[in-house]
Amino acid sequence: MIGGGQLARMMQQAAIGLGVRIRLLAEGPDVSAAQVVPDHRVGDHTVLADLQEVAGQAPVVTFDHEHVPPEHLRALAAQGHVPRPGPDALLYAQDKGEMRVRLSVLGVPCPLFELLSGDVEEAVDELADFGYPAVLKTTRGGYDGKGVWVVHDEAQAREVLALGQELIAEELVDFRRELSAQVARRPSGEVETYPVVESRQADGICKEVVAPAPDLDPSLREQAQAVARRVAEELDVTGMLAVELFETADGRILVNELAMRPHNTGHWSIDGAVTSQFENHLRAVLDLPLGPSTPLRPWSVMVNVLGGAVQDLLAQRAVVLDEVPEAKIHLYGKDVKPGRKVGHVTVVGDDLEDVLATARRAATLLQDGSAVGAVDR
């Protein structure tokens, strides 16, 4: 496992049950997953030798994030290691330009886009043709709203272009809400499709997820799931794939982003599904038969806990468990920094309004120490 963040940490919970022994390449001796995986070594995922050492005799190499350089992934594969997802697939989760071009070729519905020239004046001309407003995105390395800018005119565009990054322009989609469609896919081809969920964002960061997406038109749901399956198959994705989607104001779906790993929009499945995304990621990359994504209860709501007013999450944990005993708390073992994802809370149940209010209340208590603005239980 390359990368010691919270995804690798939560993977370990599933690995314990399956009897899978994870060897971890961690960014530091006490990062999130290194706290819970005995066989970890500290190293740098941009250094091939570190990747080779941790890969060792492992039957498969998988990832907590998408930041391993493609040339290193190819080198590992050439040496007989088995990266899953493989370099040819992962490229489309690493590079938004490559992703847009490939999905367009496949006929997968996407926002209008344009790859921008590296030359500022050429890019300005291209944007003038493309039209404003436009969304500018770095092709690589963006996450949680970082590396994304909405520009309304040339002056604003020039500020972003001046950063000298490789960019694509996309239309500013008039969307009703954001959805996420996840599938797990094995090398042998088996695919398990998760319920389509609604992802609610604030400042570019996923704030809460409702599973399944309420009041979703069945034909849109089927389209979203078909898109996720098609992308997984055409791009030969192994492991979990998350396809983040816009549901447009005029009732279409458009692909926003791809992630080839367990994803924040699937955390609900730990407590809310027969088989969590973490278990199915492990099952998929090990080419084990997949488990059903069937929800255990009609509704699951996951709310992220970001760094907020509460500094001592372990002390505040007692308050949350007291006030909201049914909340499933997931702490990532991270220091609190403003806006940083430090944990999440999931609540499952039969009544969406209750479940939503309870989950929000628990997350707000954990993050900010009060339930101001939350609905009473």
Added chain:
Amino acid sequence: MIGGGQLARMMQQAAIGLGVRIRLLAEGPDVSAAQVVPDHRVGDHTVLADLQEVAGQAPVVTFDHEHVPPEHLRALAAQGHVPRPGPDALLYAQDKGEMRVRLSVLGVPCPLFELLSGDVEEAVDELADFGYPAVLKTTRGGYDGKGVWVVHDEAQAREVLALGQELIAEELVDFRRELSAQVARRPSGEVETYPVVESRQADGICKEVVAPAPDLDPSLREQAQAVARRVAEELDVTGMLAVELFETADGRILVNELAMRPHNTGHWSIDGAVTSQFENHLRAVLDLPLGPSTPLRPWSVMVNVLGGAVQDLLAQRAVVLDEVPEAKIHLYGKDVKPGRKVGHVTVVGDDLEDVLATARRAATLLQDGSAVGAVDR
């Protein structure tokens, strides 16, 4: 955490979510829980210095088993460590004689019993008065049917008495089935009561558990739960308490055994309840508010996987996941030895017969490599 067996291993899954960092005293470098708990040291739970070293500055000391000598528990407590459950409680899970006397004083329904003299001839006389058949049990150290003998006459009794162990005699109860009532209890007094389950044994070993116990008379259920709460409170148990019970042929309940830790009869709760017994054990010993034991689905069935015909559980895992994808497999990272508990399987659902057949099929496949004798799906 003292002891590195499968209970400590499964505790780690709950600890990861809660942000609890376990420091483990393990029997060896690669025992079940040492495989998944980074901060482990190898030592002997009968050596006080080893216990002291692992206890260190931990806020609380808890246990994978009940084999720490009572005098060491008292020494730890005297030195300011915080064993939970404490030595005065744990004694009644360690010594069946002490347990029987104490429960009798409390008026808790138990089988008829007699503490036998250490002198063989005196014990023979006592047994003659007590009557045959009788169940002889070692007061300490018995488990999974070991240290238990049914004797029908003096000759058989003399064979057991010749072993020179401290024994109690109990009536051979004419029971309809075995039940288990679990509670979690915090030092501050809060108690969470789990559904009463049915435990089906073979050769003294728990084979399968059905949660909740089917067709249980509501008044017996309430009695069983009241007994568990009363025992937890009177004995000042902290953490999980399992009260194993006989449901007698004439419709009473009698206490068979006590366990003061997560228990095999509660493994179903990992996949079948809002709060697993492992999470509530941690919450209880850390004096955190307890979580609801509410089942997620109407029925959960857990079937133990013992050492059988299958030697390579990891290879066989693929077969089971293929044939029974909805089975939740829990492997303990142990070498297969005949009859040894090496894992378990849980299935949840709405129809008991389906759930039972599916769980049995998965466990049989994992244990013996075929589903002979199991009901077709």
